[in-house]
Amino acid sequence: MDGAAYVTPDGRSIGDVVMEMRNITLRFGGVTAIRDISFDIREGEIRAIIGPNGAGKSSMLNVINGFYHPQEGEVWFRGAKRGPMKPHAIARQGIARTFQNIALFSGMSTLDNIMTGRFTKMKSGLLAQAIWKGRAEREEVENREIVEKVIDFLEIQAIRKTPVGRLPYGLQKRVELGRALAAEPKLLLLDEPMAGMNVEEKEDMSRFILDVNDEFGTTIALIEHDMGVVMDISDRVVVMDYGAKIGDGTPDEVRNSQAVIDAYLGVAHD
């Protein structure tokens, strides 16, 4: 399975496996949030994880980015098995994310928020920064340029200096995406990027997600509630229900799967 390029039914070719979850089980005390789930994410694809409320989607994202550590199973990232790592170390490996309930630094400006996304790319020492000379200064300028590109890309030039706490919801979501993008991630995790948005904002966000994938070739794993949007933008979909995987495949395959239909619409018990 590894190595061979995978071709989607619509003819797009996607690359090698970047991340592989093998038999992941996650428990909180007596509650099993994720039960023996395996799936992979391939280079350059948009991979969606969908499922009804409480299916364990966010928990899965938290396992990928290291907020949770599964009791069983293995996580493989770029061909190597990952031991129990701290979230900040995982971010350093190139996994960036956004949050369902926007986790921005609300006291800071849009620019500063997105600059924090460059944290792992900046290497100068504490002392050099304290006097802000030489390398630290050069680094600050270089990274600032990349951040400005992200700002242009997301069309948020007008709010560069605004404290993000004052921005409307849709824009906050966009700034959060910008912070994750600024890290130039190898894998971008989006936790319900369109939750709570109106139709217009959803269309904007879908466009940005597709553009990110298209222009930078960024691999994206996203969780979404809105079935319509997911089916439109993703290459492959994992479906979860009550912590278990009940479907995995292209949007069309998933849409026609009886198990998925039952989970979403309910089953008649006779």
Place this chain on the structure above:
Amino acid sequence: MGPQFFYTIEVILNGLMAGVMYALVALGFVLIFKSSGIFNYAQGVMALFAAQTLVGIQTGLVPFSHLINAVFGTDLHHFGWEIPSVLAILATTLVMIGFAWLVVRLVLKPLAGQEPIILFMATIGLAYFMEGFGDLMWGSDIKKLDVGLPQGGNIGIEESTSFLGGEEFYGFYIDNLDIWAAVIATLLVVALVVFSQYTKVGRALRAVADDHQAALSVGINLETIWVIIWSVAGFVALVAGIMWGAKLGVQFSLSLIALKALPVLMLGGFTSIPGAIVGGLIIGVGEKLFEFSIGPLIGGATENWFAYVLALVFLVFRPQGLFGEKIIERV
């Protein structure tokens, strides 16, 4: 204008100077509270410990000499050298950084994610531990702290302003040490603000203050940031310890200046650096003016309680302080 007017101005000036000293202590509290939500009860004791260590290093005291002498029957007291103030301050700074690292490793890390009240209690424990540890290390006698800061009234200011109020006015009396404290505190605050606004680590500090999870997700190591914050708070404690120690001598009561920082924080807000400064100045000026104008009518010594009463009034009308974030809880 009569001399009474100029006396009032003198009182205000001295109040501002005293306010700076309060603000210095409050600043240490704000730094730690903002970044980790911990009310660090040990901040005052940190100032005492820093001052003790500074004097100890400067005058070449043998650490733990009482303990060593008791166990081995030796008679050690001094190494017999004196170290220049600047070097001693540098060495003490290093000690405070080491202390910050130990606190994060041994106290904060094991307690990460616990309720704020638990962390608060941990800092109470820390305060008592440090108090005893400092005494054990350097002895509990009152020490004189002299890092070469000038003390006593500033003659220049006094002479150049003596013409203002006629015969009975001799010019403004302002203590040199207070002037130095004001200058150093200003430099310290400006440096802190510039550092936190324009550097990577500064941004990380602000990020951690806003949202721990988001900070982790962009690759910020919370432990490193905590060590930096506690080191900076330790350095601020050292500066406060030097100023207060030079004024009052290095002794146990130094740790109680932390209590004076409480009303400052209630006024300025627990999460605001400008708040700590403005709060300190208001309390400093307020208590001096009150003592000067109302004090004689009610028997004086109002400085002991004025700050707390002012803070109480503030708690009733503006519980988040002047600059603090308003806490709105949804029902």
